[in-house]
Amino acid sequence: MRQPVELPKAYRLLNHGPTVLVTSQHGGRRNVMAAAWSMPLDFDPPKVAVVIDKATLTRELVEASGHFALNIPGRALAEATLAVGNASGRELPEGEDKFARYGLATFAASRIVAPLLEGCVGWLECQVVREPHNERTYDLFIGEVVAAHADARVFSGGRWHYDAQTDPALRTLHYVAGGAFFAIGEAFETRALAPRPAQS
Amino acid sequence: MRQPVELPKAYRLLNHGPTVLVTSQHGGRRNVMAAAWSMPLDFDPPKVAVVIDKATLTRELVEASGHFALNIPGRALAEATLAVGNASGRELPEGEDKFARYGLATFAASRIVAPLLEGCVGWLECQVVREPHNERTYDLFIGEVVAAHADARVFSGGRWHYDAQTDPALRTLHYVAGGAFFAIGEAFETRALAPRPAQS
Incomplete structure (x- = not known):
């Protein structure tokens, strides 16, 4: 039920502001951290922005x-999001990682080395667009999305599909602070407000 | 019922990923546009990032x-969000603006010239941190938050308060595409997943 998302629609996975888990891997080490601070940055080729603190193992990888x-x-x-957000990959014993520690299964990405996390509802594989000034000054990383996937039960045809029948376990997470989250809520469609009649 | 938000908690207004309306003013012209692409960038002093396209009047202001x-x-x-997101301030007749066109009331900001929009549930007044490379290359603007406010019915003590009794009209918007939105949904608290027992 995992299906590819065409790249020009990949931004829609992030457009409504979900909290994400950042996975990374280098030289036999891998990690996962939580990030509430990410957003789309461009449509096509799709780019994203995400804040990755200097103190993290993710940053190094x-x-x-x-x-x-x-x-x-x-x-x-x-x-699991709260757990990997609270713990640092740096504090684990040699040879252990947060995936093993918290029993999180992964699968291989299609275009990058970093593992993808089983049980998520969307995935964006990103190649860093190097911007040393942003990285150093703001911990801000820019990535070009080189592949994207989604759980077809809740995202297909370039759109999220959440309704009253959707399994609540599949609703995206929106982190507040201190263990408090929102789940994404009711979907609705609206028309644009009409302009007022011209004043005479 | 509008109350100041202390600056170190201002990031929490954006942490769960709501769609925002960007207001701006310069030299007697003012504008409002919708932006799904914004995020917190720092805690204290608080900073935000937002994408503002080159073609917009907002960009100029x-x-x-x-x-x-x-x-x-x-x-x-x-x-109103959809309307001001679809229309460009550039296309309006001389002397008209989107606030008048769509009957949107404003009130004065405390630290900046740009007007704030009545009826919203949170407001962040921002001073641009000039980053010409980001602005030119990515349409990415960084702002330091110099004042913040929230509707105390739904945000107080540095936290959003949405529950089953909350007026649905006050729930934040999370834009998808083509007139489709989500409202923010159920609030819940969780504990971090416990680590697995060490393998022997």
Whole structure:
């Protein structure tokens, strides 16, 4: 039920502001961290922006490998999102990683080395567009999306499909602080407000 | 019911990924546009990042004035959000603006010239941190938040408060595409997943 997302529609995976999990790998080490601070940056070729703190192991692996993935967890992964957001990959014993520590399964990406996280509802494989000033000054990383995938139960035809029948475990997470989240809520369509009549 | 938000908590207005309305003003002209692409960039002093396309009147006013505001609309403003997202301030007759055209009331910001939009649930007043390379290459603007406010019915003590009793019109908007939105959904608290027992 995992299907490719065509690249010009990949931004739509992030457009509504979900919290993401950043995965990375380099030289036999791999890591996963949570990031509430990410956004689309361009349509086609799609680009994304994400904040990756200097203190993190993810930062080291992303800088060394030139790649990262943004994995979009559903509510089923809320406890795991909080766990990998609180723990640092740097503090683990040699040879252990957060995937093993928290029992998180992965699968291979199609275009990059970083692993993708099983059980998410969307995935963006990204190649870093090097911007040393942004990275140093703002911890801001820019990535070009080179492949994207989604769980077809909730994202297909370039659109999220959440309705009253959707398994709540598949709703995207929107982090607040201190273990508090929102799940994405009701979908609705609207028309643009009409202009007022011209004043005479 | 509009109350100041202390600056170190201002990032929480954006942390869960709402769509925003960018207001701007310079030399007697003012404008409002919709932006799904924004995120927090730092805690204290708080910074934000937002994408402002070269073709927009907002871009011209932000570059000239060095300020912008991010206004966070609730569902009550969904039709207005779509309207100001579809229309360009450049196409209006001399002397008219989108506020008048769509009957949108404003109030004065405390630290910047740009007007703030009545009926929103949060507001961030921002001073541009000039980064010409980012602006030119990615349409990416960085702002330092110099004042923030929120509707105390849904944001107080540095936290959003949405529950089953909340007026649905106050729920933040999360734009998808083509007139389709999500409202922010159920709030929940979780504990971090416990590590697996060490393997022997």
